[in-house]
Amino acid sequence: MFNVENIRKDFPILSRTVNGKPLVYFDNAATSQTPQQVIDVIVDYYSNYNANIHRGVHTLSQEATDKYEQARKKIQTHFNAKLAHEIIFTSGTTHGINLIANGFSSFLKKGDEIIVSALEHHSNIVPWQMLCERTGAILKVIPMNLDGELIMTEFDKLLSDKTKLVFVNHVSNALGTVNPIEYIIEKAHGVGAAVLVDGAQSSPHIKPDLQALNVDFYVVSAHKMCGPTGVGMLYGKEAWLKKLPPYQGGGEMIAEVTFEKTTYAELPHKFEAGTPNICGGIAFGAAIDYMNAIGFDTIAKYEHELLEYATNKLLEIDGLKIYGTSKHKTAVISFNLEGIHPYDVGTILDKLGIAVRTGHHCAQPIMDFYKIPGTVRASFSFYNTKSEIDVLVEGVKKAKTMLS
Numbered sequence: 001m002f003n004v005e006n007i008r009k010d011f012p013i014l015s016r017t018v019n020g021k022p023l024v025y026f027d028n029a030a031t032s033q034t035p036q037q038v039i040d041v042i043v044d045y046y047s048n049y050n051a052n053i054h055r056g057v058h059t060l061s062q063e064a065t066d067k068y069e070q071a072r073k074k075i076q077t078h079f080n081a082k083l084a085h086e087i088i089f090t091s092g093t094t095h096g097i098n099l100i101a102n103g104f105s106s107f108l109k110k111g112d113e114i115i116v117s118a119l120e121h122h123s124n125i126v127p128w129q130m131l132c133e134r135t136g137a138i139l140k141v142i143p144m145n146l147d148g149e150l151i152m153t154e155f156d157k158l159l160s161d162k163t164k165l166v167f168v169n170h171v172s173n174a175l176g177t178v179n180p181i182e183y184i185i186e187k188a189h190g191v192g193a194a195v196l197v198d199g200a201q202s203s204p205h206i207k208p209d210l211q212a213l214n215v216d217f218y219v220v221s222a223h224k225m226c227g228p229t230g231v232g233m234l235y236g237k238e239a240w241l242k243k244l245p246p247y248q249g250g251g252e253m254i255a256e257v258t259f260e261k262t263t264y265a266e267l268p269h270k271f272e273a274g275t276p277n278i279c280g281g282i283a284f285g286a287a288i289d290y291m292n293a294i295g296f297d298t299i300a301k302y303e304h305e306l307l308e309y310a311t312n313k314l315l316e317i318d319g320l321k322i323y324g325t326s327k328h329k330t331a332v333i334s335f336n337l338e339g340i341h342p343y344d345v346g347t348i349l350d351k352l353g354i355a356v357r358t359g360h361h362c363a364q365p366i367m368d369f370y371k372i373p374g375t376v377r378a379s380f381s382f383y384n385t386k387s388e389i390d391v392l393v394e395g396v397k398k399a400k401t402m403l404s
C-alpha cells in the first residue's frame with residue numbers, strides 16, 4: 001500500500017523549512033529530491049570503495065567497476081534495452097543529445113531535413129541548429145495547438161525521404177504534455193529516419209519499454225528521477241552506436257593508441273572517454289531501485305490524483321489560466337494570473353516556503369506561441385501531498401490579493 005507519509009520520511013530535505021515555513025517543493029520538473037537510500041549509496045561509495053574503474057587490478061578498483069557495471073545493468077533492465085552496452089553513461093540529457101547531434105554531422109548533407117517539435121526544451125533545439133549550420137541540413141518544426149499538443153497531421157506533411165532525423169521529447173517540461181511518440185517513431189521509420197526521444201521529463205513518471213517502442217535513441221537525466229546531478233543515460237540501438245563516431249577522445253574510449261592511428265574501444269566505452277561520474281552512475285542505479293520499489297504504476301496513479309486535485313482547486317481562482325490542457329499530461333501545471341507577472345507570483349510563493357519555477361522553462365518558443373513572458377510552473381512528484389497543494393492554492397490567492 002502506498003503511504004505518502006512513510007515515503008516522505010525517506011527524503012530528509014522535505015522536513016526543512018524555508019523562510020520559516022515548511023518547505024513545499026513543487027519544482028520537481030527542474031530536479032527531483034533525493035531519498036536517504038540514494039544518499040547512503042553516495043556516502044558508502046566515498047567512504048568505502050572510491051577508486052577509478054576499468055583500470056586497476058586492485059580490490060577497490062574492481063569493487064567500483066563491478067558496482068558501476070551493475071548500475072548499467074539495472075538501467076538496461078529498467079528501460080528494457082536489449083543489450084547492456086546500448087546504455088551509455090552521460091553527464092545528463094543535454095550531453096546525450098549533443099553526442100548524437102555531433103555524431104550525425106558525418107551522416108547529413110545539404111538539403112537533408114531534421115524534424116523537431118514545437119514543444120522542445122532549449123537543449124533539444126540548439127544542438128540541432130548547430131548541426132544544421134555544420135551540414136546545411138534544414139530544421140523543420142512540428143507545430144502545436146492551443147491545448148499544448150503536437151499536431152500529428154502537420155507532422156505527417158513534414159515527413160519525406162529528405163527526413164533523416166526526428167527529435168521529440170516524450171513529455172514536455174513546460175506543459176507536461178505526453179507526446180504520441182509511438183506514432184512519431186513508426187511514421188519516421190516509414191521514411192527511413194532515425195528518432196531520438198528526450199525522456200528527461202517522462203522517466204520520473206513513466207517506465208518506457210525501449211524495445212517495444214523501437215526507438216533509436218532515448219536520453220534521460222538521473223537528477224530528475226531521484227538520482228544525483230551530473231549523470232544520465234543515452235540509450236542507442238547497437239547498430240547506430242557502432243556506426244556513430246566517438247564524441248570525445250581520451251582515456252577509456254580507445255583500444256590501441258599510436259601516433260599514427262588510434263582504434264576505438266568496444267561499446268559502451270567508445271562513448272565514455274575519461275573518468276566518468278562513477279559514484280553518480282552507481283547512485284543512479286540506486287535511484288532506479290528506489291522508484292521501482294514503489295512502482296511506476298503506483299507513482300503514475302498517485303501523481304494523476306494530485307494533478308486533478310490541483311487543477312480543480314487552482315481553476316477555482318478567478319483570472320487563473322492554465323497553459324497545457326491536453327488530456328495526456330504528467331503532473332505539471334503551468335499557469336498565470338491575469339495581469340500579473342509570473343516572477344512576482346513566484347517570489348511571493350517563495351516567501352511562503354513554496355518552491356515553483358517561473359519563467360520560460362527553457363522553452364521560449366512555447367511562451368512565444370501563447371504570447372506570454374512565461375508561466376508559474378508547479379510540478380508534482382509522488383512525495384507531494386494534497387495538503388501541500390492546499391498551501392499552494394492559498395499562496396496563489398494571497399499573491400493575487402497582494403499584486404492586483
Ligand SMILES: *Cc1c(COP(=O)(O)O)cnc(C)c1O
Pocket residue numbers: 029030091092093094095121123124169171172173198200201221
Ligand atoms: C531537464 C530537461 C532537459 C535537460 O536536462 P539536463 O539534466 O539539464 O541535461 C532536457 N529536456 C527536457 C524535456 C528536460 O526536462
